[in-house]
Amino acid sequence: MKFCVYCFLPQHRACDYNATVRGVLLPLIAFMLWTSPPAVTVQRNGQPEIRIPALERRIHELINKERTGKKLPALQFDEKLSNIARAHSTDMARRNFFSHINPDGKDPTARGRLAGYVCKKDFGSYFTEGLAENLYQGNLYSSVRTRGNEKTYAWNTLEDLASQSVMGWMKSKGHRENILGKTFDTTGIGVAISKDDKVYVTQVFC
Numbered sequence: 564m565k566f567c568v569y570c571f572l573p574q575h576r577a578c579d580y581n582a583t584v585r586g587v588l589l590p591l592i593a594f595m596l597w598t599s600p601p602a603v604t605v606q607r608n609g610q611p612e613i614r615i616p617a618l619e620r621r622i623h624e625l626i627n628k629e630r631t632g633k634k635l636p637a638l639q640f641d642e643k644l645s646n647i648a649r650a651h652s653t654d655m656a657r658r659n660f661f662s663h664i665n666p667d668g669k670d671p672t673a674r675g676r677l678a679g680y681v682c683k684k685d686f687g688s689y690f691t692e693g694l695a696e697n698l699y700q701g702n703l704y705s706s707v708r709t710r711g712n713e714k715t716y717a718w719n720t721l722e723d724l725a726s727q728s729v730m731g732w733m734k735s736k737g738h739r740e741n742i743l744g745k746t747f748d749t750t751g752i753g754v755a756i757s758k759d760d761k762v763y764v765t766q767v768f769c
Contacts, residue, residue, distance in 0.1 A: 610718050613703070619645065619752045621725040622764065626742055626750070629733060633743055641769070644751025647671075647678050647694075648765035652755035655763045661700050671696040671767060682769035684746065691746060695768040697738045699728040703760040719762075728764045741768055 620640075627637040651674060655661055664670050672693040675682065683692045701724060704716040719727070732738035741747070747768040755763045 609716065610703070611720050613721055613724070613756070615754045615756070618721050618724060618754050619649075621721060622728055622752050622754075622766070623750065625725055625729040626752075626766070629729065629742055635743060635745065636748065638750040638768075639748060641749045641751050643678065643680050644675075644694075644749060644767045644769060645753050646751070647675050647680060647753070648696075648751045648767045649753025649755065650674070650678075651696075652753045652763040652765045655698075655700075655765075656755040656757035656761065659757070661698065661763075663696055663698065675767070680769075684769075686746075695741045695744065695747065697732050697741050697764075697766040697768075699731055699764040701727050701731075701762045701764070703756065703762060724762055724764075732766075741766075744768060 623638075623640050631637055651665070651671075654665055658666060660666060665674070669677075672682070675694045680694075681692075682694050684690060702719070703724075704718050705723075706717045708715045708717075732742060749769045751767045753765045753767075757763065
């Protein structure tokens with residue numbers, strides 16, 4: 564985190580994971596999925612409304628804009644994958660961690676199997692098994708200024724949050740490779756917002 568006088572700048576983090584393997588099956592164990600967070604954040608003074616389903620769809624649109632700009636086919640939005648992604652974002656928000664491996668030791672592919680989703684593709688000379696994943700953690704606001712007992716927030720809009728996550732991923736080699744992966748054709752995006760205003764974004768690829 565970075566600090567300045569009367570001003571707190573939230574930290575932004577990103578993490579990529581690609582567990583797809585060629586010709587190998589991964590033994591995986593299930594764990595409990597959390598329920599989805601509210602679809603709309605509770606608003607404070609001056610705070611824009613953030614509808615989580617709309618934010619997820621906007622991130623998806625921006626991801627496909629990056630792909631089509633590279634002459635790649637758009638990824639199909641899959642609600643089952645989104646449920647898997649949303650559950651992981653919710654888990655990170657509730658248990659206060661940021662990792663592809665949750666505190667129970669489960670990776671994206673293991674979490675997918677719990678939900679009954681197996682990603683396996685046969686390309687003739689080889690096959691792939693497993694889910695890839697991008698993570699991003701931002702904040703509802705970019706800064707907060709304190710004067711006495713009064714706090715003034717510089718709130719991020721839905722468009723800010725969507726563009727920040729995708730731009731952050733595209734600047735990172737591993738995240739960019741997942742987004743522009745030629746073997747992926749399906750994706751799901753899940754967003755959760757924690758009580759301390761962190762915004763968790765999970766994108767899962769198959």
